[in-house]
Amino acid sequence: MFLIDSLSDASRSRPDEGTDRPADADAPAPPTPRMLAWARNSAIYRLERQMLTEKQLFDAICRKAKEKFDAVTETQARACAEFAVGFAHANRALDDTAYAGIATRSGVRSGRSRRAIAQRLAIKGIDRETALAALEDADDLYAAVVLARKRAFGPFRRAATDDRRVAREMAAFARGGFGFDLARKVLAMDIGDAGEILASRRI
Template sequence: MYAWSRNSALYRLSRRMMTERELADAIGRKARQKFEDISEAQVRALSVAAVEFGRTMLALDDVAYAEIRARSSARGGKSRRAIGRKLIEKGVDRETVKQALADTDDFNAALVFARKRAFGPFRKVELDEKRQAKEFSAFARNGFSFEIGKRILGMEREEAEELLADRPFA
């Protein structure tokens, strides 16, 4: 069973980055399916062995995972709040999340979000009251503050494109 645990961990970690909790949950879930009459103590032991193997192979690092996900999510237009919530859901501890989010900029991420959704300066239709409410709501649902949304929705297209071109994570 331990050999299966190591091989399964190696397979999963070779396909994508995972947090320790994600790997432990996946190994536990698969062990319950694969082995009949397996006890919870055995499932936990297999999960712990898989996580230790992942650490030993240097393929499992929650700090690196959080930093990489925070940078790529911010480049993709996600807010600090949304990124933090997702990392915590994945099992990364709050202090690591806080450190990973230290360098992210909500304003740049909101600009990317606005460009993706054709909001504010990237709008292709006329602005009316309904459209403005829709855009503010989308910013709020995605974790951006009212001030950031108001600032971006009031920008001119040239200014927004210039800021996107000058952003450090382009």
């Protein structure tokens, strides 16, 4: 993300050649000290409550700055967000790699496929390389069995099955990002095999 090189640069001026008008007279005004203090405190408040990605923090600070300060410019709002991100990095409060790892493990435990988790990470602003590294240990078979247990699919069915029910279950797996072959494998399992898969992996 961006870092503020110097918040005081915009306040400096030098005569423009052939005119008395300062060269940076039309330069965007930098954020005020009050804005920056608010950005810092807002970052602390948000990061104490939950783990965020760099993009999430930037977007939140930029959006709230526009709501909090009257007549704040887009440049000032973004500068506040950049300042907040820089402050968080300096205090080791932002770590997209750790976020991706935690989100991936949580996703698998919740029954989400690698594809679904990857989409969520992208939305949160995690770059592709970081996401791929986090997804290396994601187990789609385990996640699919978790989903089957949550939805009472396949080996976890509580009622007799028929072709329509199987089709609905296959469609649910497809919507979740699971492949056809994997979905068919899980639906064909008996409860013992499914239980062994759930017991074999504790993440």
